[in-house]
Amino acid sequence: MTRQKKPVIFVxxxxxxxxxxxxxxxxxxxxxxxxxxxxSVYIDLVRAILPDKEMRAFPMMxxxxxxxxxxxxxLSGVTVGIVSSGDPGVYGMAxxxxxxxxxxxxxxxxxxxAGITACCSAAARIGAPLGHDFAVVSLSDxxxxxxxxxxxxxxxxxxxxxxxxxxxxxKKRRGHLRRACEAVAxxxxxxxxxxxxxxxxxxxEEYRVLPLGELANAELDMFCTVFIGNSTTRSWGDRMVxxxxxxxxxxxxx
Amino acid sequence: MTRQKKPVIFVxxxxxxxxxxxxxxxxxxxxxxxxxxxxSVYIDLVRAILPDKEMRAFPMMxxxxxxxxxxxxxLSGVTVGIVSSGDPGVYGMAxxxxxxxxxxxxxxxxxxxAGITACCSAAARIGAPLGHDFAVVSLSDxxxxxxxxxxxxxxxxxxxxxxxxxxxxxKKRRGHLRRACEAVAxxxxxxxxxxxxxxxxxxxEEYRVLPLGELANAELDMFCTVFIGNSTTRSWGDRMVxxxxxxxxxxxxx
Numbered sequence: 001m002t003r004q005k006k007p008v009i010f011v012x013x014x015x016x017x018x019x020x021x022x023x024x025x026x027x028x029x030x031x032x033x034x035x036x037x038x039x040s041v042y043i044d045l046v047r048a049i050l051p052d053k054e055m056r057a058f059p060m061m062x063x064x065x066x067x068x069x070x071x072x073x074x075l076s077g078v079t080v081g082i083v084s085s086g087d088p089g090v091y092g093m094a095x096x097x098x099x100x101x102x103x104x105x106x107x108x109x110x111x112x113x114a115g116i117t118a119c120c121s122a123a124a125r126i127g128a129p130l131g132h133d134f135a136v137v138s139l140s141d142x143x144x145x146x147x148x149x150x151x152x153x154x155x156x157x158x159x160x161x162x163x164x165x166x167x168x169x170x171k172k173r174r175g176h177l178r179r180a181c182e183a184v185a186x187x188x189x190x191x192x193x194x195x196x197x198x199x200x201x202x203x204x205e206e207y208r209v210l211p212l213g214e215l216a217n218a219e220l221d222m223f224c225t226v227f228i229g230n231s232t233t234r235s236w237g238d239r240m241v242x243x244x245x246x247x248x249x250x251x252x253x254x
Numbered sequence: 255m256t257r258q259k260k261p262v263i264f265v266x267x268x269x270x271x272x273x274x275x276x277x278x279x280x281x282x283x284x285x286x287x288x289x290x291x292x293x294s295v296y297i298d299l300v301r302a303i304l305p306d307k308e309m310r311a312f313p314m315m316x317x318x319x320x321x322x323x324x325x326x327x328x329l330s331g332v333t334v335g336i337v338s339s340g341d342p343g344v345y346g347m348a349x350x351x352x353x354x355x356x357x358x359x360x361x362x363x364x365x366x367x368a369g370i371t372a373c374c375s376a377a378a379r380i381g382a383p384l385g386h387d388f389a390v391v392s393l394s395d396x397x398x399x400x401x402x403x404x405x406x407x408x409x410x411x412x413x414x415x416x417x418x419x420x421x422x423x424x425k426k427r428r429g430h431l432r433r434a435c436e437a438v439a440x441x442x443x444x445x446x447x448x449x450x451x452x453x454x455x456x457x458x459e460e461y462r463v464l465p466l467g468e469l470a471n472a473e474l475d476m477f478c479t480v481f482i483g484n485s486t487t488r489s490w491g492d493r494m495v496x497x498x499x500x501x502x503x504x505x506x507x508x
Contacts, residue, residue, distance in 0.1 A: 013374075020282065023370070025274035087374045094378070095385035095495045102490055112378040114455075116277070116368050120267075120341045124348070124366040131349035132398075133406055135389040135415060143499020144386070152387055152413040159409035160402070161389060201368075236356055241349045245397020 006109045007074040008032075009101075011094045013087040013115020014042055016201035019049055021116055029113045033081035035073055037066050038093075042083045067097045074108045087117035091138055091166055119164045122197035122225035125207050129195065129227040131242040134162040139169070139176040146176075150183045157187035162233065162242050165226035168196070177226070181216040184228055188212055193235035195227045196220055209240045260363045261328040262286075263355075265348045267341040267369020268296055270455035273303055275375065280367045287335035289327055291320050292347075296337045321351045328362045341371035345392055345420060373418040376451035376479035379461050383449065383481040385496040388416040393423070393430040400430075404437045411441035416487065416496050419480035422450070431480070435470040438482055442466055447489030449481045450474055463494045 010029040015021035030036060030053065036046055040057035047055060058066045066082065074080045084092035094112045101108050123130045135156040141149060156163050163184065168177045190213030197207040198220070208218070212228055220226070229235070233242045264283040269275035284290060284307065290300055294311035301309060312320045320336065328334045338346035348366045355362050377384045389410040395403060410417050417438065422431045444467030451461040452474070462472070466482055474480070483489070487496040 015277070016368075018279075020279035021277045021368070023269070023275045023277055025272075028274070087370075087378075089374060089377045089382040089384050090388075091385065091498060092382070095382035095498060098381050098493060098495050099488070099497065102493070102495075112382065114270075114275070114370050114374045114378040116341075116370055117374055120343060120368045120371055123343045124341075124368040127352050128343040128346070128349035128366065130343050130390075131345065133389070133391045133403075134344075135387070135410065135413075136384075137387045148414070149387075152415065155409045155413035156389065156415075159389075159406040161406065161410075234353070239352060239356070241352050241356075243353065244345060244349060 006107050007077055008079050008109045008111060009070055009074050009097065010079070010081045010111050010113055011088045011097055012081050012083050012113045013092065014045055014083055014085050015116040016118065016121035017045060017085055017199070018201050021121065021201055022049070023115070026113050026115060029111070030081050032079055034078045036081040036083060037070055038083035042085055046083055063093060063096050064100070067093065067100045070097065071101060071104060071106050071108060075106060084115070086121070087115045088112055089114065090117045090136070118166060118200065118225045122200040123227065125197050125200050125205065126195050126209055126227070127239040127241045129229060129233065129240045129242055130162055130164065131244050132162060132230060132232070134164055136164045136166060138166040139180055140167040140173070141176070150179065153180055153183040154186065157184040160230045162230045163228040167222055168224050168226045169220045170222045177218065177220060178216040181212065184212070188228065188231070193229040193233045193240045195240050196224050198224045200225065207238065209235050209238050260361050261331055262333050262363045262365060263324055263328050263351065264333070264335045264365050264367055265342045265351055266335050266337050266367045267346070268299055268337055268339050269370040270372065270375035271299060271339055271453070272455050275370055275455055276303070277369070280369060283365070283367045284335050286333055288332045290335040290337060291324050292337035296339055300337055317347060317350050318354070321347065321354045324351065325355060325358060325360050325362060329360060338369070340375070341369045342366060343368065344371045344390070372420060372454065372479045376454040377481065379451050379454050379459065380449050380463055380481070381493040381495045383483060383487065383494045383496055384416055384418065385498050386416060386484060386486070388418055390418045390420060392420040393434055394421040394427070395430070404433065407434055407437040408440065411438040414484045416484045417482040421476055422478050422480045423474045424476045431472065431474060432470040435466065439466070442482065442485070447483040447487045447494045449494050450478050452478045454479065461492065463489050463492050
């Protein structure tokens, strides 16, 4: 008896949203797919690169539907790709899909293909804010109680992590950034170098390096990534850099 | 008077260490360089892709020398690339170089080209451990006092962050992983899903998903990345997944 090969679902990270930052491995995975599903904006990006690929666009907020569709289609013997912006493992589709496949006991292989996540692509635009230990926190309270988010921010600030915020604001969520800044302020001077980066790596990207004391007033949206420095972070002009250590300049690291 | 264009230094992230995970943008930046400098292992990787490129390999532990060499060479009118594995902004060369250029007042442009950092490439191998808020901590105490590292670990555990450890061990540093596990244990059950991934994305990659209670005994080295789950992280077989929220299964996120 030959064992039938299981169908494959690739969960593919597209990076920041420009073709130059999609890895060859991600592209190769998409080429192998018979069908690619994803949120409509990301499907448009794939269409620009692989115009002949069969694709199905889903609206936002329907992750479980997308995953179920992918699993059911794969079970019919088809290779399916699910695309995420950034990295599919960071607040992305990989976890939802893996849980669904496990809970359904679906006989499907899942391969996660990493992409450049927003904290790295956004950081590169302004220098090196993540040069030392950092914490990544989403300000979306759709699935996480705000109290848990605020507690994380307070403790991350106390621990002197550089803090990177995903989803700092959306149409429905105004004021979260201000509350986040207040939670951090107990452990950081208002002069602490901070920054926001919008649409990193895309044509209409924007960014601004500014003191923490001014960050709360920034008008941001869901396309922004925010950085709040640690106690050693420096800034000049449009640059923000967190040194790799606390030692004197001239020290060497591995 | 025409203003002379400033020389450029590209700080380029090579990702996990296989050609399929170097972005086209990184490759294009390297192609534009007259000289590429870096730690010898990464220079070998570039040589495999761009065999005719002029390169200069440096031993480990000489970051400042590498950067000074890059700046001085660039100032003579040459386009220089500095390569890092992973992302150059995460414990990488970008910060050191930017600080040096700033402090030297060198008339040089620096462009940081992001790469896939180890927490993302390693996470993809085992599923989606970083599906929710996470903290990245290096266990190297060459430039950071151990007390500061331990404090971060304790507070990150208290905040219920997924914790990702870079540099969990090296030839000179044995026992750091055990002390890190002890720092976390006050706020995590010994059953907490954890994992280590070695040489993610390379031919000889290895990984293991195991309970936190067994992690301290793992024999790791500097090529490993470690994950310790939060209170909701699940594992089965070789998979480790942190759900995106604390709500019931079936909830939808943006």
